[in-house]
Amino acid sequence: MNEAGIDTVAPAEGWRRLPLYRWWRMRLVGSVDHAAVIAEIVEDSGWSPRYAFMILMSAGIAVLGLLLSSPAVVIGAMLISPLMSPILGLGFSLTLFDFAEMRRSLTALVIGSVIAVLFTALVVLASPLKAPTAEILARTRPNLFDLLVALFAALAGTFSIIRGKGATITGVAIATALMPPLAVVGFGLATWNLPVLGGAFALFLTNFVTIALSATIMARFYGFGHRMTAQQTWMHSAVLLLVFVAMAIPLGISLSRIAREAYTATQVRSFLTDRYGARARVTQLDIDFDADPIVVRGVVIAPRAAVQAAGNVRAGLAEKIGRPVNLQLDQVALDPGTSALDAQKVELAKAQEAQQAEAQSRSVARLVGLAAGISPDDVVIDRDHQKAIAHDAPLPGAELSTYRAIEQRAQALADGWSVEIVPPLGDLPLIRFADGADTLDGPAKDAAAVSIWAARRWHIAALAVPGLPEQVPAHPSLVERRALAIKAMLDAASIRAVPGRGGGGAYRLQPSQPMD
CATH class of the missing domain: 3.30.300 (GMP Synthetase; Chain A, domain 3)
Structure with a gap:
């Protein structure tokens, strides 16, 4: 107090005398070894060979689990993902105004995310399974529950790191919300399925923003960056505010839409x-x-x-x-x-x-549209006969067997409905015979079955079989016997076989007559 009875203590010093503030400083902030926590986070938040290896392993497990629609395998990817470390580094760097650590963490996170997306895309391109599964579709539309998962994971993970128990908790808590969406982004990139890619990336971005902001707030609560240094001017505060606003925009848009x-x-x-x-x-x-x-x-x-x-x-x-x-x-x-x-x-x-029936038809149209990489509005729905027809978008490097697998996967998901996915026009697969054999083995039967399936989807009534004789001779040659074996499969599928040119060890059927 001065002589006029006015309290001359600065406001910043006045509220520090409050019991609640003293309790917070002594019981919460005082119980944390800030230097040790910062050292641990800095050690793990940057780029390293171990980080790159674990990113690849986690991404590979995640994409395989998604393609197989196996939650247990996806959980395995969550357990080993190292993405939590750079995110925590980013959150703490925002609190400490440590821009060098911020760049270091962001670099590790961006490079790791790009590697995960590219690696999962390569796995999908090499896999015969390219149809969206239930596990993939579940990560294409972020909602309020996804935000809550990210929020709870971030708070639990940051708390465990600060209290010295992060080795067993944060890997599960943080990675749960990040690696599977990144794997779905890679799937969408490989199949060029933009609705899947965009939805999964929105989920990844929303969860990342939520986790980073939550980690920053929790770090601030435990006293990290509480005492400002002389170098932390008002410009630093303005930069931090802009970073918060920029990161909060996607989250705010998502929450606003959900609320509306x-x-x-x-x-x-x-x-x-x-x-x-x-x-x-x-x-x-x-x-x-x-x-x-x-x-x-x-x-x-x-x-x-x-x-x-x-x-x-x-x-x-x-x-x-x-x-x-x-x-x-x-x-x-x-x-x-x-x-x-x-x-x-x-x-x-x-x-x-x-x-x-209306709700089911909309659900089937959306499911088939995602599988085919087209808009649900472009899916033809026959509600009376419970049938859905879609013309599949071209997939880079995809064969006819890939489109058939997509249809089979969509058929399995569309319970009670008949799904037909029409593939882009292209060459039918080669039907290869083993040396000296005149019967269809397993791979040859699969190739013939794909040819029959494509002919039906393209409304082709007849296929030209290389080496097929006009009339069956008394003693057919090897080429003719092979052609007759293929003809038997076409006859069973009610597709007419006509003679075609060529023949030998490999046979490629050719469209001969469109269906009426």
């Missing part, structure tokens, strides 16, 4: 409930936010007197949410009394069945 969609869904349900009255019930409400305008599908069960014109409801809903809307609403009218109960149940069952 959740708020819009609440508005839609509230509007329909108010519009049809307290005795009405809104069921099976589904909103497609990717459509333009957005598509709202649902079923309203209400008394017959409350049934309204669909146009009026759509106009009111558009006014309520403040944007155009495509309303697809099934209104189930309930008559008073019990005499019409059975009819009402049938009507309700039909409405629910139609709604479920």
Whole structure:
């Protein structure tokens, strides 16, 4: 106090006298060996041969687990991934204003990520499995739960590092949210499937930003960088603020979109409930936010007197949410009394069945579109026959067997539906016979089966078989016997075989006649 009774202690010194601040400094900050933690992080956050080797091993395991759709194998990749070290280095460097360490950590992270993406792309190109699996598709649309996973992993990982137990916890906590999305980015790059690539990269970027910011905040909480040095001017503070803002932009955009969609869904349900009255019930409400305008599908069960014109409801809903809307609403009218109960149940069952069929067809279109590398809007859906047809986008280095495998994988995922993926036009595979053999072994049968599959997808009714005689001679030559063996497979598949040129150890079928 001065003579006028005014406290002359600087504000920064005044709040340091508070009991809570003293407790924080003594019990939390004072219990941490800051120098040892920083030394450990600096030692592990940079580039090294061990780091590069573990990146390759983790990426290889991750992409194989994704291609096999095996969660256990993917978890194995999470356990050995070293990506947590440069991310922690980045988070602590932001707290300490250590720009040299920031560059070092970012360099290791960027190079490691690029290596992981390129290595996984090479594995996918060399693999016969190029169809998106359930594990791959699960990492193409980041959502709020993915953000929470990254947040909890970052807080747990940073805490364990600071408290001296990071060797057993942080590898699992941090890597969980990063290596699998990077492997999916490599898959999308290898197959040139832009929806998969973009979705996985968005998930990686969102999780990376969340982890880095969370590590920075946790480090600040434990007193790292608390005492400013004379060299840390206001320009350093401005740079740190800009870094925070730049890293928070992708996260803010993602969270904002999630919040808007959740708020819009609440508005839609509230509007329909108010519009049809307290005795009405809104069921099976589904909103497609990717459509333009957005598509709202649902079923309203209400008394017959409350049934309204669909146009009026759509106009009111558009006014309520403040944007155009495509309303697809099934209104189930309930008559008073019990005499019409059975009819009402049938009507309700039909409405629910139609709604479920619509939702299932959209799901199948999205799944097949991702598998074929095209937009779901380009997938032809025959709901009556539960059939989906897509013309596959060309894949670099892919053979016809690759497209057939993609169709089989999509067929397995689209339960109860028939999936047809039409491959780009190209040469049919060679059918090779063993020396002196005139029967089809396993690889030869597979090549013939791929030729038959491609002919059906291209609507080809006849295939020219090299060496096939017009009439079967009494003593056919080896070339003719081989051609006749191929003809037998075509006959079984109801595809006409006609004579073609050539023949020998390898046979390549040629389209002869398109189907009507």
